Amino acid sequence: MxxxxxxxxxxxxxxxxxxxxxxxxxxxxxxxxxxxxxxxxxxxxxxxxxxxxxxxxxxxxxxxxxxxxxxxxxxxxxxxxxxxxxxxxxxxxxxxxxxxxxxxxxxxxxxxxxxxxxxxxxxxxxxxxxxxxxxxxxxxxxxxxxxxxxxxxxxxxxxxxxxxxxxxxxMQAELEALEGALGAPKRPVTAVVGGAKVSTKLDLLGNLIEKVDYLVIGGGMANTFLVAKGIGVGKSLAEREMKDTASEIMKKADSTGCKIILPTDIVVAEKFEANAPSQVLPADQCPENSMILDAGPDSVAAISDIFSQSKTLIWNGPLGAFEMEPFDTATNAAAMKAAALTRSGQLISVAGGGDTVAALNASGAAHDFSYISTAGGAFLEWMEGKTLPGVAALEQ
Structure with a gap:
C-alpha cells in the first residue's frame, strides 16, 4: 500500500x-x-x-x-x-x-x-x-x-x-484487514450480505459479484431475490419493485462466476415478534399470511459448508431478524461456524457494519473473527469499491 x-x-x-x-x-x-x-x-x-x-x-x-x-x-x-x-x-x-x-x-x-x-x-x-x-x-x-x-x-x-x-x-489495522479481504485475498472468497433492503446495497452487491466466489444473501434482501425468482414470500419484508434489479444482479453473477446463495428453507411466523409461533418450510412454500424471519437449518448447513471451503470471509448484515429469538438462530450458527474456522486458522474473517457488529457480539462469535470493523459507512464504501478521501490523501 x-x-x-x-x-x-x-x-x-x-x-x-x-x-x-x-x-x-x-x-x-x-x-x-x-x-x-x-x-x-x-x-x-x-x-x-x-x-x-x-x-x-x-x-x-x-x-x-x-x-x-x-x-x-x-x-x-x-x-x-x-x-x-x-x-x-x-x-x-x-x-x-x-x-x-x-x-x-x-x-x-x-x-x-x-x-x-x-x-x-x-x-x-x-x-x-x-x-x-x-x-x-x-x-x-x-x-x-x-x-x-x-x-x-x-x-x-x-x-x-x-x-x-x-x-x-x-487505521493501519483496518486498511490491512480490508486489503487482505478484498484487495489480494486468499481464495475462495465468500461474502455474506444481509439486511433489509437491496436498494441500499446495490453498489456493494455490484462490486462483490466481481470479486468473490460465493455471495450469501440473507435477511429481507434474500426475500427480494426470492421474489425475483418467482417465489411467493407472503407478508415478508421485500422490495418487490426491485425484483428486476435483483434478476440483473443474478445474471451478472453468472457471467462473473460468482455463485449467489439464497435460502433453500425458511423460518416463518404470522407475527413479527419475539418467540412468535414459527415453523420451518421449504423456501418456496411461505404461506400467504406468514413472513420469513430467518433462514432454516438446511440453509445454515449449506452456508457452513461454503465457509469450510473458503479461505476468506467478508460479512456485512445478519441472515434473519437477529434482534428477536428464535429468529437469531441462523445468524448465530453461521457466525459460530466462521469463528471456529478462524480460530483453527482455516479462515480469514472480516466483518463490519452496525447491525453486523451487534449480531456477532450477541452470538458470542465476534472475538474470534480476524477483524471486526466498527467504521460503519467507511467500511461499506470500501466494500463498494469506492475511493475513501481520507485514505487517498495518505497515499499522496
Missing part, C-alpha cells in the same frame, strides 16, 4: 496532529461506552513512547458549525486520561492563537485535546484555510480515524496534504 505507518516516522520531539474518532455516547456528561476511545490507545501510547507529542483532532456530534457546549470535547477528558494513563490538556478551539499556544507549551508525556472540529462550518466543507490553521499546530499528521475516512473534511483530507502524513495503528 502507498501509505506510511507510525513505524516509518521519526517522531522524537515532534508535535503529532492525530485525527481520531472519539464520537462516543455521553449521558449527563459521562461516557457510557468508551470503545472508540480504547481503540485509539495503541496509537497515542506509541507516539508518546516514540517521544512524540500527540495533539488530538476530533469531531463530536453534529453541531452544524456552531459552538455548542453540550457537544464540547472537554467532557471526555477524564475518560481519555484514564485510557491513556497520561495528562490530557485542553484547548478551547482547534485553530487560532489559543490552540497554537497550547500546542507550543505541550510537554513530553502529555496529550493535548483540541475542541470539536465541527464547531467550524468549514470542517465539513473541506475548507483549505481551516486545514492550514490546524496544520500550524503540528509537525506531522496521523490519521487514526478510518471511520471518518469516507468524508473529505478539513481534518481528514485537506490537512493530510499539508504535512508529512501517516496512518495510526487503528
Amino acid at each position: 502507498g501509505w506510511k505507518t507510525l513505524d516509518d516516522m521519526d517522531l522524537n520531539g515532534k508535535r503529532v496532529l492525530v485525527r481520531v474518532d472519539i464520537n462516543v455516547p455521553v449521558v449527563d456528561g459521562v461516557v457510557t461506552d468508551a470503545t472508540r476511545i480504547e481503540r485509539i490507545v495503541p496509537t497515542v501510547r506509541d507516539i508518546l513512547n516514540a517521544g512524540g507529542k500527540p495533539i488530538l483532532l476530533a469531531h463530536f456530534g453534529r453541531p452544524g458549525g456552531e459552538r455548542r457546549e453540550n457537544l464540547s470535547l472537554k467532557q471526555l477528558i477524564p475518560t481519555l486520561e484514564t485510557a491513556f494513563e497520561a495528562d490530557v490538556l485542553f484547548a478551547a478551539d482547534c485553530v487560532g492563537s489559543e490552540a497554537e499556544l497550547a500546542a507550543q507549551a505541550l510537554q513530553s508525556g502529555q496529550v493535548l485535546l483540541l475542541e470539536n472540529t465541527r464547531f467550524h462550518a468549514g470542517e465539513t466543507k473541506n475548507d483549505a484555510d481551516l486545514a492550514a490553521g490546524m496544520a500550524r499546530l503540528g509537525d506531522v499528521y496521523c490519521n487514526d480515524a478510518f471511520s471518518a475516512a469516507h468524508r473529505a473534511h478539513s481534518s481528514t483530507e485537506a490537512i493530510a496534504r499539508l504535512l508529512p502524513a501517516f496512518a495510526g495503528r487503528l
